[in-house]
Every structure is written in structure tokens, then in C-alpha cells.
Amino acid sequence: MSYTPHWDVLLEDPYPGILLNGLATTLELALVSTAASLVLGSLLAVGRASDSRLARSACGGFCDLVRSLPGVFWLLAFFFCLPMIVPEQAGRALNGWDGFPFWAAAAGLSVNNAPYVADLLYAVMGQAGRGAMASARLSGLTGFSFWGRVALPQAYAASMPALSARLLHNLKNTSLAMVISVPELTWSSQEVESLSFAGLEATTAATCLYAGLGFAFSLVLMLVERRLHRAVRTEAARV
Numbered sequence: 219m220s221y222t223p224h225w226d227v228l229l230e231d232p233y234p235g236i237l238l239n240g241l242a243t244t245l246e247l248a249l250v251s252t253a254a255s256l257v258l259g260s261l262l263a264v265g266r267a268s269d270s271r272l273a274r275s276a277c278g279g280f281c282d283l284v285r286s287l288p289g290v291f292w293l294l295a296f297f298f299c300l301p302m303i304v305p306e307q308a309g310r311a312l313n314g315w316d317g318f319p320f321w322a323a324a325a326g327l328s329v330n331n332a333p334y335v336a337d338l339l340y341a342v343m344g345q346a347g348r349g350a351m352a353s354a355r356l357s358g359l360t361g362f363s364f365w366g367r368v369a370l371p372q373a374y375a376a377s378m379p380a381l382s383a384r385l386l387h388n389l390k391n392t393s394l395a396m397v398i399s400v401p402e403l404t405w406s407s408q409e410v411e412s413l414s415f416a417g418l419e420a421t422t423a424a425t426c427l428y429a430g431l432g433f434a435f436s437l438v439l440m441l442v443e444r445r446l447h448r449a450v451r452t453e454a455a456r457v
Contacts, residue, residue: 227416228423237420240406241427247320247392247402248435251327252385258328259335263373264365266336267343281333290394293326297398323395331388338381342373375443375450382439389435390428403427 228234265277284292297319301309312318374381396405407424411417 221418223418223422224416225419227414228410228419230414233410233414233420236406236410237403237423237427240401240403240409240424241431243320243401243406244389244392244403245431247324247327247395247400248389248431250324251331251392252388254324254328255331255335255388258332259339260370262332262336263339263343264370266340267369277336281336284329284333289327289330289391290397291326292329293323293394293398296325297322319395319398319400323392323398323400327388327391327394330391331384334384335381338377338384339370339373342376343369371446371450375446378439378443378446382436382443385439386432386435389432 228237262277262281265273266281268274300322301312304312392402393404395402396408399405401409403424407420410420410423414420
């Protein structure tokens, strides 16, 4: 028994809208969690590379803990546990908020991705970048000027190829949000399948949309890498 695909079903209302809304939600999740995990990962990397033993231990322990647990755990923790540990009135407000699943997923993805970002940055700051950072310190740069103008930009520039792969992985991890009913692209493709019984067509459409989104994301990261290298060279010349 052979199956003949009916691709025109994807053009029937409301299926295009469901898939496009899922694509938009996936993109929003990816952008929010990428930005948040870069900020948190940078702070963790700075803490691990700092002169404070307490900061090194705390940041290192946090990274070890997060890496030891599945990524989906953090989404479930924020979604199910957060309303229970905050004051009762705040918990009820969270459970009644339509946007809570999205932000719980974004928080979970951010926490899950941040330690890997920190690892990549710390590897540069702790090894390959020591010479350049020592020179910057000798030139009088300290505190925020040192970390913001020298250490972190150089670490980002040096680790960008590996960091890009990690951020693309985070983009794919947005599919985990379906477990807490966030209507991202994977959830949307399953919704189309359940309504139309066109599993092959819905899955193929989602695959193409994921591939296009990943390609666009890779292109943006490539452009960011080039501009970052240019900015680091300019800043190094000034210092």
C-alpha cells in the first residue's frame, strides 16, 4: 500500500497560519534565550576567570550542576516549580498568565545554554587569552574596562566558530518547549498533523522551515563573527 502526498493541504486554512505562528514563536524563543544565555554565560565565565575563589567556586559549581541535568528539566522546573515556591498570590498570577509558558521555556533554555557559553569563553580567557589579558592589565585596564573592552570581546572573537554551533544547538532546543505546551514549530507541525491527518506533509513543511531558519541564523552569526573580529582588532590597536 503506497501513500500519495497531498501537498496542497498545507495551503488550506488554517494550516499555513498555524505553521507560521509556530515559526514566529520558535524565532522569538531562540532570540530571547540566546541573548539571555550570552549575558548569563559571560557573567559565569568572568566569575570562573576572576581572582575570587568564592566566585570561581560558585560559578563553576553552577555550571557543573546545570550540565549534569537534561535541558528539558529546566523548562519543567520553571513552569511547574516556580509558581509553587513564590508567594501564593504571585504563583496564582503566574499560572493565570497566558505568556507564562513562553517565558518559562525561555528561562529554561537560557539556563541550560549558559554554562556551555561560559565554557567556551572561559577556555579562551583561561588559556589562549592570558597573554593578551596580562598586557591589557599592565596597561592600566581594570574592572569593567578590562572585562568589557578586552577579555570578553577577545574571548567571543576567538570562540565564535564553536559558539555559533552552540547557539544553533540552542535554536534546535526550542523544540523542547512543546512539553509545556508552547506553540513553537514542532508543536505546530503536530497540531497540523492532528487536524489534517497529513503527517508527512506537516513534518516536511516543519523540516523546511527549520532548515531555512537555521541557515538564516548561521548567516547572521557569520556576519557577527566578522564584525566582532574587526572590532577587536580596532580596540587592540587603541589599547
